[in-house]
Structure formats: structure tokens, C-alpha cells
Amino acid sequence: MEKIGLFYGSDTGCTDDITKDLVSIWGDEGLVVTEIDDASKEDFEQYKIIILGLSTWYDGDLQSDWESFFDEFQEIDFTNKVVAIYGLGDQIGYGEYFIDGVGILAKVVLENGGDIIGHWPIEGYRFTDSVALIEGKEDYFYGLAIDNDNESQLSDERLEKWIKQVKLELEPYLIPEYATV
Template identity: 40%
Template sequence: MPRIGLFFASSTGNTRRIAKMIKKRFDDETMAEALNVNKASPGLVAGYSHLILGTSTLGGGQLPGLSTDCMGGGWEEFLPQLKNVDFSGKTVALYGLGDQSKYPDEFVDAMGIIYEFVVARGAKIVGVWPADDYDFISSKAFVDDQFVGLALDQENQKILTDARLEAWLKLIAPEFGLPL
């Protein structure tokens, strides 16, 4: 069973909390520590064949980064560092946080930005998620009538997070060799 790399960027701490919830479900042999991308390196990411990548989406559909008050940097700074990483043969699952009421025109856009980046470099994406029970206008993460990963709204639908996360982990488990 391959060890899974779990990387995230967060400006408010919500994405970090979700990463810790994911990590808590698995032992250290299965999954590496949840690591903020501001403490990661391209070589570390490249060393995993299986990745879970998480991000918040900031106002205007932006990636978290120094320009958006992400302490120590975020995906905005880290993605360009990954431009030479070959994601061919890597299995990637994405989760993204957004606010569908306040930002219905760019709900979980940052997840879509990361999706486009890793797919362009050969990644196999798993864990697409239905858009049922969401109320948004548009999203860069909405492709072929579904989200490219798990979409979470901690502002308006926090009560659904545990059930959604559990269902998503069961969905990706076979692709990651995870025991659930």
C-alpha cells in the first residue's frame, strides 16, 4: 500500500482542520502528516504516488497565498514551484472549501485551479463529487456536471461536513488502497 501525501493551504484554519480530520482516520504507515504547503517542497510532493490536496478559496476565487493573508504562503506561491513536477502516474484527490452564499460566482474556484494544474501535468484525479445540495452560480471546480473533488462549505453547511467527508473517503479508498 502506498503512503499518501496530504498537503493543504488555509487562511482561516478550516482547510487545516479538514486535513487533520482526514489524517486522524488513518495510521502513520498509511498517510503522512497533514502538511501546510508553506512547509513543503516540490521534491516532497514528487515523492508520493498518491496525494490528497486541500485548499480554501478566497474572495474573488483566489488561491490562498501571501497576497491573501495566508500565513507563510500558500498555493499561490507553491503551485509555480511544482511546474516541473511530473504528475503522470500519480493519483490525486482534491478537497476545497468555499462559501456558496457569499461567493456563488466562484464557489471552490481554488480547487478548480489546482485541478487544472495537476491534470495538465498528467495526474489521475479521483474523488469527483456530485453538486447536489449545493446552491452556487459557477465554479472553476465544476466540470462535467460535478465537482472535481469534495466541495465543503464551513460557513453555510458545516453540519454536512462529517457525512460528506466520510462518504468521500469511502469513494477514494479503493483508488488509494485505504482501509475504511
């Protein structure tokens, strides 16, 4: 299977823990994990399939390492790349900014020619607003929403379901013509 680049950032360790869980559930299928503070724009160029992970801080801010990398991230050409995003947030304490980081990254990916898979339904969440809502399809987030602050008991189940979904959605992108550089 083609190598998949997984780029994530974590300040408190929660996103790090979710990323380790994701890698464990995903299995040994070619994930190359890189913390975003160790990444460069060139690192993204070697992958056709990319997974991004982050948390949202305060009033809709990117996780600090993503914030530092964001100018460079905006320069990445995502043409012929498929991207899945997972994000952590607090839907109760910061309900008006719930997983905004997912939406911030998703919009750059789309503006720069990429495809996004792994859309996640908003059903079951209690938030008031989010930049991560898909425009024109507001009953879905651009990616997986994890709330370890208020619903940690659902994190593993949501992660497992999302990984199965992403793997199914990746199948059309794994045809030989697409996978070649």
C-alpha cells in the first residue's frame, strides 16, 4: 500500500494520545507519522494521501505548532492529494469554536486543489458553531470531531468508525493511475 503521511501537533498530549490510538487502530499499513513542528512544506510533497491532526485552542486558534507552520502550510499544493482531518476540541467550554482548527486546515486544502474525505456527522454533539462545518452541508464536519474533555468515553468508538470510513473512501484513490507520482 502507498505510504500515507500523518502530520499532527499536540500541546498537552491529548492529540498525541489520540494519534497513537489512531496508529494502533489503523494497523501496519504504511502510516508515516510526523509531528508538525518537525515538518516542512517539502515533506507534504512526497505523499498523495495525507492525514492531519490537531486541537483547537481558546477562541478558535490553531494548536501552537500548527499556528507556527500555518504560513508554510498555506503554500502547499494539494492538487491530486486526498486529505483526512481529525480534530480535538471542547464543545461545552468553547462551543462556538468547536474544532475550528479542522475547518481552518480544510479550507486551505480545498483552496489549494486537494480533496477531503472523512466528513463526520454533527449528530450527537452539543456545540453552537464551528468553522469546521462543511459549507452547504452543515450537518457534517470536514473531519472527525473528538471531545476528550466532555466525551472521552466516545473517543475510541468514534476513532474506530472514522478509520473504517476513511479506508473505504480511500479505495478509489488507490488505483494505479492515481497512486503514481
